[in-house]
Amino acid sequence: MTGQKYLDYADLNKSQQKLLDAAKKATRNAYSPYSKFRVGAALLTESGHIVAASNVENAAYGSTICAERSALVAANAMGYRSFKAIAVIAAGEKHGTNYPTAPCGACRQMLYEASQLSKGKMQVIFSNTNEDKIIVSDIETLLPFGFGPEDMAK
Ligand code: THU
Secondary structure (H helix, E strand, O other): OOOOOOEOHHHOOHHHHHHHHHHHHHHHHOEOOOOOOEEEEEEEEOOOOEEEEEOEOOOOHHHOEOHHHHHHHHHHHOOOOOEEEEEEEEEOOOOEOOOOOOOOHHHHHHHHHHHHHOOOOOEEEEEOOOOOOEEEEEHHHHOOOOOOHHHOOO
16 A cells, blocks of 8 residues: 555545544444454445444354445445445554555445445545545445446346
């Protein structure tokens, strides 16, 4: 992630700051006894609600679910499928992250689906622990030529 132009917390607008705050708060609920890496994600729904979640690990490591997908699943259970943005932030047990925590490939795929179901472009905000290295991007940039519901034959 070097060579990127990063934003600082103060560069974000109020709504982005609020979303990142919610993601940071959600790191407290991380169930991450194996990696000790606490991740929080917060979704801003089309209707203005915030749905936050954390990563949930499992003794069968591959059954772990990331914070981003947890948030999407939680939002779906509440009836939300259209989003404006997602914010992601993480911290290690002893140290903060040096670089913004970017969504993994599986999360990008699920975010791509959510983005195509959403009205406008879905913003993806990801930050380092100190909130002085922040990227504001969108899912089309993070997953170019992605496959989504609009690509299914009908
Ligand atoms: N993780 C997330 O929750 N989101 C990310 O964007 C990166 C990775 C989690 C999965 C696992 O619990 C831990 O972080 C270490 O990979």
